[in-house]
Amino acid sequence: MSGQPCTECAVWNQPQAPFRVFGNTYYVGTHGLSSLLVTSDAGHVLLDGDLPESVPQIVAHIRRLGFRIEDVKLIVNSHVHFDHAGGIAELQRLSGARVAASEWSAAVMAKGGVGRDDPQFGVIRPIAPVARLERLRDGEIFRIGKIEITAHLTPGHTPGGTSWTWKSCEGTRCLSMVYADSLTSVSADGFQFTKSRAYPNAIPDFEKSFAFFDTVDCDILVTTHPDASSLWERFERHDFVDRIACRQLAEGAREKLRKRIAAERQ
Numbered sequence: 001m002s003g004q005p006c007t008e009c010a011v012w013n014q015p016q017a018p019f020r021v022f023g024n025t026y027y028v029g030t031h032g033l034s035s036l037l038v039t040s041d042a043g044h045v046l047l048d049g050d051l052p053e054s055v056p057q058i059v060a061h062i063r064r065l066g067f068r069i070e071d072v073k074l075i076v077n078s079h080v081h082f083d084h085a086g087g088i089a090e091l092q093r094l095s096g097a098r099v100a101a102s103e104w105s106a107a108v109m110a111k112g113g114v115g116r117d118d119p120q121f122g123v124i125r126p127i128a129p130v131a132r133l134e135r136l137r138d139g140e141i142f143r144i145g146k147i148e149i150t151a152h153l154t155p156g157h158t159p160g161g162t163s164w165t166w167k168s169c170e171g172t173r174c175l176s177m178v179y180a181d182s183l184t185s186v187s188a189d190g191f192q193f194t195k196s197r198a199y200p201n202a203i204p205d206f207e208k209s210f211a212f213f214d215t216v217d218c219d220i221l222v223t224t225h226p227d228a229s230s231l232w233e234r235f236e237r238h239d240f241v242d243r244i245a246c247r248q249l250a251e252g253a254r255e256k257l258r259k260r261i262a263a264e265r266q
């Protein structure tokens with residue numbers, strides 16, 4: 001099953017010069033797909049691998065910032081769709097990094113492809129299988145040098161969606177960083193969030209994820225698709241801090257799900 005051709009991929013993969021977001025957090029993704037590098041003297045964490053064809057850009061961005069792909073010690077992800085996890089197998093090969101993922105995401109990554117209970121099963125491109133996976137728990141903290149990054153299960157868009165929080169500092173100013181998984185209720189034709197047998201918990205899962213974003217400490221939000229949270233506007237003003245961004249993200253996603261549920265019930 002190869003899914004439909006990806007009409008957005010060329011747009012998503014448009015080049016983007018890498019830049020510092022704050023402290024030891026850098027944007028190394030493409031213009032349309034986020035990938036973040038969090039650095040330490042003892043190795044780095046990479047969040048998301050974007051498309052398979054994004055990998056050369058991500059590697060070049062890391063180098064251009066003065067870091068080395070070989071020093072990436074841990075790769076984690078938001079959700080295992082081809083546009084965020086498609087490059088992970090290759091990035092793992094190039095770096096030798098550990099890859100950690102939620103139970104559900106790890107099961108998909110181990111086999112490659114698309115999860116059968118994924119709302120977009122049947123219409124999206126499969127991902128390449130990833131070797132040597134570690135399964136993570138909700139709330140698990142990963143430590144690489146001085147980095148402490150916490151996994152938060154935020155399912156709904158997929159059953160294994162994961163968001164990430166950590167602190168980045170500039171001098172004595174430390175900010176709460178949030179890498180938010182996609183919260184959009186999109187699906188293959190025929191899939192219904194209100195009565196899916198494959199994914200019966202889709203709606204309670206979304207509600208739990210929205211509640212997380214209502215309350216999380218959130219100084220700087222980066223979303224899997226940067227334009228889902230005005231990253232480029234914030235880039236233009238040279239200030240990424242927006243303390244209501246996480247709550248706004250949840251509110252927008254809640255509204256979208258509300259409309260979707262209403263449409264399914266008609």
Ligand SMILES: [Zn+2]
Binds near residue numbers: 182
């Ligand atoms: Zn997705």
